[in-house]
Amino acid sequence: MARLSYREALNQAMSEEMERDPNVFLMGEEVGHYQGAYKVSQGMLQKFGEKRVIDTPICEAGFVGVGVGAAMVGLRPIIELMTFNFSLVAIDQIINNAAKVRQMSGGQFKVPMVIRGAGGAAHQLGAQHSQSLESFYSYVPGLKVVMPATPADAKGLLKTAIRDDDPVVFIEGELLYGIQGEVPDGEYTIPLRQGDVKREGTDCTVVAWSKMVHLALTAAEQLQKDNISIEVIDPRTIKPLDEELILQSVRKTHRCVVVEEGWPFASVGAEIAHRVQRGAFDDLDAPVEVVASLDVPMPYALDLEELVVPTAAKVVSAVKRALYQE
Amino acid sequence: MNDIRDEAAVRVERELLLDLYRQMLLIRRVEEAAAKAYAQGKIGGFLHLGIGQESVCVGAIAAARATDYVVATYREHGHFIAKGGSAKEVLAELYGKSTGASRGLGGSMHLFSSERRFLGGYGIVGGHVPLATGCAFAAKYRDEDDVTLCFFGEGSVPQGALHEGFSLAGLWKLPIVFICENNQYSMGTPLYRTLAVADVTECAAGYAMARDRFGGEDVLRVRERVAEAIDRARKTKQPTLIEVLTYRFRGHSMSDPATYRTKEEVEKWRQRDPVPLARARLVGELGASEDQLASLEAHVKAEVQEAARFAEASPAAEPDSVFKYVYADPSIDPRKL
Numbered sequence: 001m002a003r004l005s006y007r008e009a010l011n012q013a014m015s016e017e018m019e020r021d022p023n024v025f026l027m028g029e030e031v032g033h034y035q036g037a038y039k040v041s042q043g044m045l046q047k048f049g050e051k052r053v054i055d056t057p058i059c060e061a062g063f064v065g066v067g068v069g070a071a072m073v074g075l076r077p078i079i080e081l082m083t084f085n086f087s088l089v090a091i092d093q094i095i096n097n098a099a100k101v102r103q104m105s106g107g108q109f110k111v112p113m114v115i116r117g118a119g120g121a122a123h124q125l126g127a128q129h130s131q132s133l134e135s136f137y138s139y140v141p142g143l144k145v146v147m148p149a150t151p152a153d154a155k156g157l158l159k160t161a162i163r164d165d166d167p168v169v170f171i172e173g174e175l176l177y178g179i180q181g182e183v184p185d186g187e188y189t190i191p192l193r194q195g196d197v198k199r200e201g202t203d204c205t206v207v208a209w210s211k212m213v214h215l216a217l218t219a220a221e222q223l224q225k226d227n228i229s230i231e232v233i234d235p236r237t238i239k240p241l242d243e244e245l246i247l248q249s250v251r252k253t254h255r256c257v258v259v260e261e262g263w264p265f266a267s268v269g270a271e272i273a274h275r276v277q278r279g280a281f282d283d284l285d286a287p288v289e290v291v292a293s294l295d296v297p298m299p300y301a302l303d304l305e306e307l308v309v310p311t312a313a314k315v316v317s318a319v320k321r322a323l324y325q326e
Numbered sequence: 327m328n329d330i331r332d333e334a335a336v337r338v339e340r341e342l343l344l345d346l347y348r349q350m351l352l353i354r355r356v357e358e359a360a361a362k363a364y365a366q367g368k369i370g371g372f373l374h375l376g377i378g379q380e381s382v383c384v385g386a387i388a389a390a391r392a393t394d395y396v397v398a399t400y401r402e403h404g405h406f407i408a409k410g411g412s413a414k415e416v417l418a419e420l421y422g423k424s425t426g427a428s429r430g431l432g433g434s435m436h437l438f439s440s441e442r443r444f445l446g447g448y449g450i451v452g453g454h455v456p457l458a459t460g461c462a463f464a465a466k467y468r469d470e471d472d473v474t475l476c477f478f479g480e481g482s483v484p485q486g487a488l489h490e491g492f493s494l495a496g497l498w499k500l501p502i503v504f505i506c507e508n509n510q511y512s513m514g515t516p517l518y519r520t521l522a523v524a525d526v527t528e529c530a531a532g533y534a535m536a537r538d539r540f541g542g543e544d545v546l547r548v549r550e551r552v553a554e555a556i557d558r559a560r561k562t563k564q565p566t567l568i569e570v571l572t573y574r575f576r577g578h579s580m581s582d583p584a585t586y587r588t589k590e591e592v593e594k595w596r597q598r599d600p601v602p603l604a605r606a607r608l609v610g611e612l613g614a615s616e617d618q619l620a621s622l623e624a625h626v627k628a629e630v631q632e633a634a635r636f637a638e639a640s641p642a643a644e645p646d647s648v649f650k651y652v653y654a655d656p657s658i659d660p661r662k663l
Contacts, residue, residue, distance in 0.1 A: 025467070051467070056494070057493065057494070057497065059490040059493060059494065061456060061486065061487045061490050062456045062459070062487070062490025062491055062493060062494045063456070063490075063494065064456070065453070065454075065455070065456020065457045065459065065460060065487065065490070065491060066456055066457075066459050066460035066463050066491075066494060067460060068456075068457045068460055069397075069445070069456070069457035069458055069459060069460025069461040069462075069463065069464065070460040070461065070463050070464040070467070071460075072445060072457070072460075072461065073395070073443075073445075073461050073464045073465075074464065074468075075464045075467060075468075077460075092450055092453050092487065093453065093456060093457070093487070096448075096449075096450050096453055097448070097453065097454070097457055101446070102651055102652065102653070102654060103431055103651045103652050104428060104431060104432045104436040104438065104446065105428050105431075105432060105436070105438035105440070105446060105651075106426075106427075106428040106429030106430070106431045106432060106438065106647070106651060107429070107647075107650065107651035108428070108438050108439065108440035109438060109440055109445070109446070110654040112654070141652050141660060142652055142653065144653075144655075164655065165654035165655060166653050166654050166655055239663060240658055240663050241663070
């Protein structure tokens with residue numbers, strides 16, 4: 001096992017897939033000469049050349065649309081968005097073209113593309129640069145949505161996403177690029193719809209993905225001091241969702257808290273809460289809690305930002321509510 | 327000698343125009359049959375007819391090779407047929423049948439044919455332009471010399487996505503020909519109320535594209551001028567923006583009585599209707615016989631009648647198809663997501 005950063009793991013995934021398949025290419029703003037806005041594509045231009053590591057102007061609708069057209073005729077584009085906030089100006093290409101071409105054509109065309117980039121709040125980036133948009137994309141039939149939390153998951157899932165024949169929205173944690181973790185040596189992939197138990201526990205299930213996994217693990221340490229044992233389930237893929245893994249855990253712990261960075265209304269957390277009550281109603285000893293960001297645009301000031309986003313303290317509190325200890 | 331050579335040239339042109347006339351007439355008759363079926367309640371949804379504009383798709387696609395790609399809008403019955411699609415597939419799709427071009431899942435606005443490299447009809451105005459640019463990108467990436475033809479109406483010219491597609495095509499020198507079918511109205515609004523310039527091709531300069539602009543009443547002219555642009559794209563990878571001046575005689579869709587224009591205006595454009603103009607030229611200077619044309623027209627009529635019968639008699643769209651084509655991944659059933 002090598003110890004790699006999340007960004008190095010992503011870089012390895014793309015480089016390995018580009019080595020094995022000439023139809024795979026990387027396109028986006030600053031991916032080449034600048035070496036990536038977050039340095040995820042560092043060294044790739046030197047390795048693969050300008051033909052396959054392609055800098056674009058700032059025109060997300062343009063180059064995401066280019067990815068869709070190229071995928072329809074047999075290429076496997078990796079389209080990097082500097083952040084998913086900018087996906088909003090390309091959302092017509094993603095929702096109306098990428099997600100629908102296969103069905104509209106009666107199965108004649110497929111769109112094997114990955115749309116990847118940073119998502120979620122970072123530090124004090126304000127209202128337009130701090131959004132978690134997974135609920136937008138997982139809402140849409142035809143898309144798959146993947147959100148890895150660790151370097152190992154990032155590499156294995158990105159390789160799977162690149163080989164997948166459907167459009168995959170691959171949202172990376174903006175604050176996760178620098179985290180380190182053990183990554184298996186050699187070739188490996190992780191199937192979509194396969195969640196992961198990030199920490200075993202007995203008293204309450206906490207479902208979290210991407211950066212929120214780390215928040216849940218921090219909360220777990222704090223709760224352990226009060227002799228509360230939580231099980232952290234990371235679905236890793238939002239759509240398709242490994243519902244069974246979540247339900248198995250809830251059937252064991254009888255309680256469930258969902259932690260998400262997005263807004264609470266019509267959210268992925270709300271969907272998971274619905275599925276837990278539907279699939280494990282008789283096993284639940286308390287209502288399902290959802291810890292989400294507050295339903296407001298992100299403020300800039302540090303103390304206000306901390307008020308809005310989920311924190312370990314909020315997770316601890318939600319778990320204690322689920323245990324009727326608060 | 328001169329007489330003999332001229333005769334041979336006339337024969338070649340006659341054969342070519344006969345074929346283009348047949349295609350235009352077939353498209354027109356298919357759309358008339360569609361309008362009739364729509365009025366009878368046999369087909370639903372939106373129905374956008376291109377009656378009057380047939381010379382643009384027929385002439386342009388006649389200039390392309392079978393391996394070239396075509397991407398079109400929601401007014402694309404003609405483009406689909408010009409690219410080799412059948413009247414049966416169009417009408418069956420409009421009837422929502424499993425035998426339709428897109429198995430009844432697409433409808434009038436979303437005809438597709440992967441085997442003919444017809445990449446579809448799209449319903450978001452201008453939203454297909456970056457996609458077409460991507461198709462051209464793929465051909466260049468693979469060092470193939472296939473060209474992409476991207477059709478759109480003048481109503482999509484103010485749309486942002488179109489300019490992003492243009493910009494990347496010009497920047498990366500992609501083998502694509504952008505063909506603006508200026509049918510004078512974006513739904514009910516004339517061009518002078520939607521664009522600051524009267525000539526759509528003026529924007530080509532900002533994207534280092536070649537440009538051309540001409541009337542679409544002569545299908546042979548359309549073919550010839552588009553052929554120049556295709557040749558340029560294939561050999562030099564320079565994209566071209568073409569504006570073809572044309573007219574739709576029907577409303578924007580079946581629900582539009584087109585009261586925003588005068589009878590005089592429509593009558594003026596009727597004099598430039600490409601279908602009777604092609605016929606007149608065939609009978610006139612190209613020396614086709616009335617019998618020959620009557621036979622061709624009878625064949626077209628029979629083909630459309632047969633297509634309508636086929637569409638009516640075809641099996642309904644399959645219920646399972648609703649779930650089958652959402653994802654390419656066979657492990658995914660949308661009922662269990």
